[in-house]
Amino acid sequence: MKAIDAIRRANQPRGQEESIRLRAACTAAVLIAIAACASLNELAGPTAWAAMVMVAVGMVFSYATRARPPGWIKVLVAVAAVVTLVWFFHQVSTRPVTDITTVENPLTVLFVIIQVVHSFHVPSRRDLMFSLGASAGLMAVGGAQAVDLHFGFYALAWVGCGLWAMVELWRSASGGGRVSTAGLGTSLAAVSLAAAAIFLVLPAPTVAVRLNFLARSGAGGTVPIPGALAGDAGKPAQLSRAGTASGPTRVGGYLGFASSLDTALRGNLGRAVVMRVRAQRPSYWVGETFDSWDGQNWTSSTTATRTLDQGSPFFLPVPSGDRPGGQSDLQTFYVASPTADLVFHAETASEVWFPATSLFTSDDGTVVSPIGLGQGAIYTVESQVIAPTASQMRQATASAATTAADTTAITATATATATTTPGATLQAALQRRYTQLPHSYPQVEALARSITAGSASTYDEVQALIAWMGAHTRYSTEIPSLPAGADTVDEFLFGDRVGFCEQISTSLAVMLRTLGIPVREAVGYVPGPYNPITDLYDVRADDAHAWVQVWIPGYGWQSFDPTASVPLANPAPGATALKDVAHALTRLPLVPLAVALGGVGGGVAVLRARRSRPATWAERVTRHVERAGRRAGRPRRLSETFAEYAAVVGHLSRDGPQQCERLAGAVDASAYGGRDPGPEAQRQLVATARRIPVNRRRLGVGTTRHRRLFTFSS
Numbered sequence: 001m002k003a004i005d006a007i008r009r010a011n012q013p014r015g016q017e018e019s020i021r022l023r024a025a026c027t028a029a030v031l032i033a034i035a036a037c038a039s040l041n042e043l044a045g046p047t048a049w050a051a052m053v054m055v056a057v058g059m060v061f062s063y064a065t066r067a068r069p070p071g072w073i074k075v076l077v078a079v080a081a082v083v084t085l086v087w088f089f090h091q092v093s094t095r096p097v098t099d100i101t102t103v104e105n106p107l108t109v110l111f112v113i114i115q116v117v118h119s120f121h122v123p124s125r126r127d128l129m130f131s132l133g134a135s136a137g138l139m140a141v142g143g144a145q146a147v148d149l150h151f152g153f154y155a156l157a158w159v160g161c162g163l164w165a166m167v168e169l170w171r172s173a174s175g176g177g178r179v180s181t182a183g184l185g186t187s188l189a190a191v192s193l194a195a196a197a198i199f200l201v202l203p204a205p206t207v208a209v210r211l212n213f214l215a216r217s218g219a220g221g222t223v224p225i226p227g228a229l230a231g232d233a234g235k236p237a238q239l240s241r242a243g244t245a246s247g248p249t250r251v252g253g254y255l256g257f258a259s260s261l262d263t264a265l266r267g268n269l270g271r272a273v274v275m276r277v278r279a280q281r282p283s284y285w286v287g288e289t290f291d292s293w294d295g296q297n298w299t300s301s302t303t304a305t306r307t308l309d310q311g312s313p314f315f316l317p318v319p320s321g322d323r324p325g326g327q328s329d330l331q332t333f334y335v336a337s338p339t340a341d342l343v344f345h346a347e348t349a350s351e352v353w354f355p356a357t358s359l360f361t362s363d364d365g366t367v368v369s370p371i372g373l374g375q376g377a378i379y380t381v382e383s384q385v386i387a388p389t390a391s392q393m394r395q396a397t398a399s400a401a402t403t404a405a406d407t408t409a410i411t412a413t414a415t416a417t418a419t420t421t422p423g424a425t426l427q428a429a430l431q432r433r434y435t436q437l438p439h440s441y442p443q444v445e446a447l448a449r450s451i452t453a454g455s456a457s458t459y460d461e462v463q464a465l466i467a468w469m470g471a472h473t474r475y476s477t478e479i480p481s482l483p484a485g486a487d488t489v490d491e492f493l494f495g496d497r498v499g500f501c502e503q504i505s506t507s508l509a510v511m512l513r514t515l516g517i518p519v520r521e522a523v524g525y526v527p528g529p530y531n532p533i534t535d536l537y538d539v540r541a542d543d544a545h546a547w548v549q550v551w552i553p554g555y556g557w558q559s560f561d562p563t564a565s566v567p568l569a570n571p572a573p574g575a576t577a578l579k580d581v582a583h584a585l586t587r588l589p590l591v592p593l594a595v596a597l598g599g600v601g602g603g604v605a606v607l608r609a610r611r612s613r614p615a616t617w618a619e620r621v622t623r624h625v626e627r628a629g630r631r632a633g634r635p636r637r638l639s640e641t642f643a644e645y646a647a648v649v650g651h652l653s654r655d656g657p658q659q660c661e662r663l664a665g666a667v668d669a670s671a672y673g674g675r676d677p678g679p680e681a682q683r684q685l686v687a688t689a690r691r692i693p694v695n696r697r698r699l700g701v702g703t704t705r706h707r708r709l710f711t712f713s714s
Contacts, residue, residue: 016066017125019172025165026128026135027059029158030115033138036154040142041216042108051112058119066123073121080117084110111138125172132165146534163188215312217355218377223341227305227360227368229258229288257287257340261298261523261546263502264482274339274543276536277527279331283346283385284559285539287524288366289549293510294438295487298521301433302362309358313351319365321426321434321518322348322556326384334536335377343367343379344524348556351382364520388555390459396554397458426518426551434518434551437510444489444507445514458517462550462560465511469562473497473504501546501563508562509548518551526564617682618667624689625649625663632694642667652694663689 017023031052038048065073091106115134122128139158142151167184277285290298308314318324329346343352343359349367352359355377360368388396426434451468452461473492477500482488489510492503499507505521512519523546528539547561614620625646626636632652636645646664650657666685669675677685 016123017128017172018066019168020063022125022128022165022168022172023059023063023122025161025168026132027056027119029132029161029165030055030119030135030138032154032158032161033135033142034112034115036142036151036158037108037112037138039154040146040151042105042142043112047109047112051116054116055119058116059122061120062122062127069121069123077117077121081114084113084117108138108141111141125169128165129169132162136162152533215353215355215380216376216378217371218335218374223370223372227307227370229341229368257342257523257544259299261290261502261521262296263298263488263506264296272541273336273538274525274541275336275344275539276334276531276534277331277539278334278536279346279527280329281346281385282527282530282537283329283331283383284522284545284547284561285331285333285344285346285525285527286365286522287340287342287344289364289523290521291364291433292436293506293513293521295489296482298506300362300364300366302364302366306361306363307358308361311357312355313353314359315351316349316361316365316367317363318350319348319557320363320430321551322365323386323425323554324384326386329383329385330380331383332378332380335373336375338372338374341369341371341373343369343381345381346383347385347559348383349381350384353380355379386555386558388552388558393459393552393555393558394457396552398456425553431518434520435513435516437513441489441510441514444493444511447493448511448514451511452515458550459552461515461517462512465508466560466562469504469508473499473507473562475500475504475563479503504563505546505548505561508560512548512550520549520557522547522549522559616670617676617686618670620686621663621667621689624686625660625692628653628689628692628694649692649694653692659688659692 034043034048034052034055037043038045043051062069088106088110111134115131115138118127118131118134122131135158139155143155171178288300290300292299292301306317308316326348331346333344343349343354345352345367348365352367354369356370358370360370362368448465452464455461455464474497476498479498479500482491488503489507492499492507493511509519509521523544525539525543526545527537528543529537531538545561545564547559547564549557549559552558614623622642625642629636629645629649629652632649634648634652640648643664646660647657650660653660663685666677676682
């Protein structure tokens with residue numbers, strides 16, 4: 001019976017809430033939360049608008065019937081809540097949980113329906129607080145899927161309405177009490193500091209398994225030739241459209257997201273965000289690889305294109321030269337602007353959740369979309385990452401380097417090593433493909449051998465060449481055009497040695513091939529800057545990159561890069577935010593900033609001085625007398641009248657109490673009798689108060705006079 005009584009007490013009617021402002025604040029918070037979810041496509045537009053209108057109507061109805069809510073409305077609310085819960089569990093249980101939207105979208109609709117139904121029966125303060133709390137749940141659902149800072153505007157608006165609701169709640173609960181500006185500011189500062197402290201100690205984010213497999217088509221349109229790269233179609237909307245040396249943009253060859261990579265092209269990349277990536281760990285986002293080099297262009301000789309039509313999720317075959325297995329790495333790509341129809345991924349893609357019924361893949365691991373990838377497209381890739389340590393790669397490639405007498409011997413040794421080392425293997429035909437050169441490079445080979453002399457393994461040779469590149473070449477996109485008929489590698493290594501990622505990585509690849517080491521050119525994106533607010537990597541257009549992948553016996557294709565580095569793990573949001581703030585502060589113009597801050601500080605000081613300046617002559621006299629008493633070591637007590645305190649100061653004055661008595665009499669006459677002296681007399685009184693002579697040394701500490709003065713009128 002105690003439990004029943006407790007339930008009865010908890011559900012007994014409460015007093016009606018009369019505050020219109022509190023109701024308006026809670027209603028605004030609910031409407032903002034619904035709009036925020038609609039902005040993230042968690043709700044359809046018409047559904048969101050209908051819900052917002054009904055919530056507003058329900059709140060008005062609740063206020064109108066707050067004194068005597070009709071009985072039928074309670075029954076309607078209860079029945080609607082039960083029906084909605086049954087619908088939600090039916091939606092979740094009858095559909096396979098393939099991604100987070102399977103649960104999240106019905107959950108959002110559930111929250112919204114409850115808000116709509118509940119809004120028609122909100123008579124009391126407790127009911128309004130329930131609406132406010134439920135709106136916080138909607139904001140949390142939206143925040144879980146926010147991928148950029150636009151959601152922050154909704155969050156700020158919701159926080160503002162929530163703060164307004166809290167203030168109105170206090171006013172209503174206290175019977176009309178006022179919230180001081182200072183108290184409100186102090187509370188906001190304390191909450192902000194607490195939130196900042198929590199944010200700073202947050203650990204690096206992790207990507208959960210099975211609840212982040214998102215797939216959504218965007219505004220990319222169609223691809224003219226299914227299975228072909230959109231960059232080859234020359235569509236203006238495609239970021240990766242093929243470029244020519246004489247074209248207006250020349251972007252396609254610069255990025256390499258086409259069937260060929262022309263190292264003779266020059267271009268400029270902007271700072272526009274291409275896509276955002278949520279990943280378990282940062283990585284090179286691989287788009288495609290090239291194996292055939294002709295002195296100026298990279299192309300792919302891969303002809304075996306396989307169509308996968310089993311639907312999402314797509315299970316991809318293991319690429320040639322790689323081995324199955326490895327550490328699972330999950331990435332979700334949110335396309336922000338039109339890009340290539342390549343499905344980017346980390347290292348070896350094994351499973352893809354994609355908004356199409358088919359995909360195309362090649363034996364080198366390149367994955368091509370059958371649809372254009374435009375703004376709003378989302379896909380998820382599970383990759384298998386094999387990350388051997390330096391000692392493991394050194395041991396796996398030691399025998400290949402020690403017998404490097406010539407290219408033929410190296411190739412034979414590597415083939416033998418591949419057949420005896422468990423894991424990834426490379427057939428002889430692939431060995432020849434990935435060591436192919438269009439002609440001999442005697443100077444390049446001599447340079448490579450001189451740099452790698454004494455290296456005990458292929459891994460050491462790669463690292464030696466990378467170190468040489470870092471010390472003897474310079475990265476720059478401002479380089480002259482490649483002369484007609486010139487070889488990119490010869491021109492770069494034996495010219496000014498200035499280039500960007502394509503020239504540097506290509507030169508490294510050719511140097512490695514002259515040593516008989518299987519290598520290929522890879523293009524894609526580096527992770528881009530990490531956003532500590534969204535926990536996403538903002539991949540921009542100028543994060544497009546080219547690097548090399550070296551085949552390591554037993555471990556498959558491993559990425560090496562002389563011009564960029566990828567961190568080993570996701571950074572902590574707090575540390576990243578502090579680093580961003582420190583970087584921003586170092587770029588501020590110190591002198592103009594100091595002048596501006598000085599001007600603002602001076603203006604505030606002047607304003608405060610003007611506000612604190614005494615308004616009348618009596619106030620100025622009072623302040624001067626109090627200042628004289630403080631100089632003498634006797635401040636005014638709260639219980640003392642001005643006349644009493646003036647008498648104390650008069651006893652401390654060298655001229656006796658006469659002056660202070662005259663000042664006190666004039667002030668009292670003005671305050672209580674309304675008799676003000678003339679302007680000249682006022683100026684004399686103020687001047688007299690300013691010059692009251694006090695001498696602290698006249699006080700004899702411990703004497704009867706000292707004790708009497710300091711206890712005067714107490």
